[in-house]
Amino acid sequence: MESASVALGHSEGHDHHGPPEAHQSARIDKTVLGMLLFILSEIMLFAAFFAAYFFLRVVVSPDSWPPPGIELPVLIAGINTVVLVSSSFTIHYALEAIKHDNRRGMQLGLAITWLLGATFLFIQINEYIHVGFSARDGAFGSIFYSLTGLHGAHVFIGLLLLTFANIRAFRGHFGPKQKDHLGLEIPGIYWHFVDIMWIIVFVSVYII
C-alpha cells in the first residue's frame, strides 16, 4: 500500500525526465540572461576593433585617412547598407506574420530575409575583389578588412541561423504563441544586432 502511494506520488511530482534542471537566477529569465551575456560579449569584441580603428586613424595617421590612392566605394557600400537594413524589416514582418497566424507571410518574410543577407555577403565579397587594396597594404588595409570581415562573419553566422529558421518554417514549425516561435525570435534579435553593428561600421569607415 505504502509502496503504491509512493509510486503514485513519484509519477505525479516528477513529470520532468532526464537530469535535474540547473540552478538559475530568480531575478532574470535564463534566456534573457543568455542573450545579455552574448550581446555584451559581442559589443566588447566590436568595441576592441573600433578602438583599433580610431587609434590608427587619429593617432597614427591623422592627416591622410584613407591613405592617398585609396578610394572606398561609398555608393556600393551604401546600397549594401540599404540591402541589409531592408532584411531587418522583412524578418520583423515574418515575426509579425506568425504572431497573426499568417504562415505564408512568415515563410515569405524569412525567405526574403535570407536572400537579402546572402546578397549583402555577395556584394561585400565582390567589393573585396575590386576595392584595389589588400589587408597587407598598411594599417588602413588591415583594419578595413578586420572590421568589415568581422562583421561579415557575423552576417554569415546569422545566415546559418536563418537557414535553420527557414527549414523549420517550411516544415510547418512555429506558431502564434511566443513559446512556439522562440526559434524565430532569437535569430531575429541577433539579426537586428548585426544590422545595428553594420550601420555603425558603415558610418565610421565609409562616411566619417
Added chain:
Amino acid sequence: MGNPLKSEGAAFRWLAAVIAGAGSVIAVTVLLGSAIGAALGFILIAIVSVFIVKGTIHMLGSPDEDPPEDDSPREDPPRRGSGSNDSA
C-alpha cells in the same frame, strides 16, 4: 523602447533609433565635416551606453529585491549506502 533582449519587436525599435541617429550623423558629416560628425556620433553612443548600463542594472535588480529565503532547517539527503553500513 523596451528591453531589446526580451523581444524582437523591441530590438527592431532600437534598430529604428540607430538608423535615425546614423542619419543625423551622416547629415552633419556631409554638411559640417568629419570631425563634427564623429563628435556627434560619440555623443550619441555615450548617451546610448548610459541607457544600456542603467537598463542592465535595472534588469539584474538588487539583492534587496530577492524573496526571503525559507529559514526552516533542511534535511540532508540520506547518503548512498548508509543503510548497509548501519546493518553491518
